[in-house]
Amino acid sequence: MAGVDIEVAPMRSLDDFLANSARFQIPNYRDPDRWAYRVMQNLLYYQTNYFFSAVLIFLLVGMLHPHKFLCGMLALAVVFAIFYYITNKQAVASHFKRDHPLLSLTLIFSGGYFIVYMLGSVLVFLFGICLPLLAVLVHASMRLRNMRNKLMNKMEAAGLKRTPMGLFLDELGVDSDKIVF
Incomplete structure (x- = not known):
């Protein structure tokens, strides 16, 4: 990735994104290649709008249920930290379990209770992400798609402009040239 000039895509107008000039149609589910192509092209063209929309929705869910949201985030962080520690320090964990069986069992039951107790909060946090x-x-x-969308996506595909979403899709292995309809 070194030497790649990344250009952040401009914020598209609300009129173009959602309002009067925006045209919407249910995709043809029988043609998944065409649908995937539309999604990919819109992801590239509206990427800045999507980023700000996602952040706004994430913050809105966090403001509607701040206590549950933070508790869910904390619960998931604790679970991932414990998982990371155990997977990287396997010998230490197995020695601890062998040397302190009662304490190990207590920690396992306490962790299970913590997850069940925090399940509602975890669901609120996951809802804020999903x-x-x-x-x-x-x-x-x-x-x-409109003409500006098609033109900007052709410039992205030609390599004249590199955007964060374009790099992200490249890393996922999605290539606009490979999707043909």
């Missing part, structure tokens, strides 16, 4: 992704997917699936 709702923006769903909103982006629905918009990208239903938004019909």
Whole structure:
């Protein structure tokens, strides 16, 4: 990635993104290649709008249920930290379990209780992550492309402009030239 000039895509107008000039249509589910191409092209063209929309929805869910949101984030962080520690320090964990069986059992039951107790909070946090992704997917699936969208995406494909979403899609192995309809 060294030497690649990244240009952040401009914020598209609200009129272009959602309002009067925006045209929406349910995609043809029988033609998954065409649908995937539409989604990919919209992800590239509206990437800045999608980023700000996702952040706004994420913050909105966090403000509606701040206590549950923070507790869910903390619960998941604790679970991932424990998983990381155990997977990287396997010998230490197995010695601890062998030397302190009662304490190990207590920690396991306490951790299980903590997760069950925090399950509602974890679900609120996961909803805060999944709702923006769903909103982006629905918009990208239903938004019909216009001439500016097609022109900007051709410039991205030709390598004249490199954007964060273009690099992200490249890393995922999605190439606009390989999707043909």
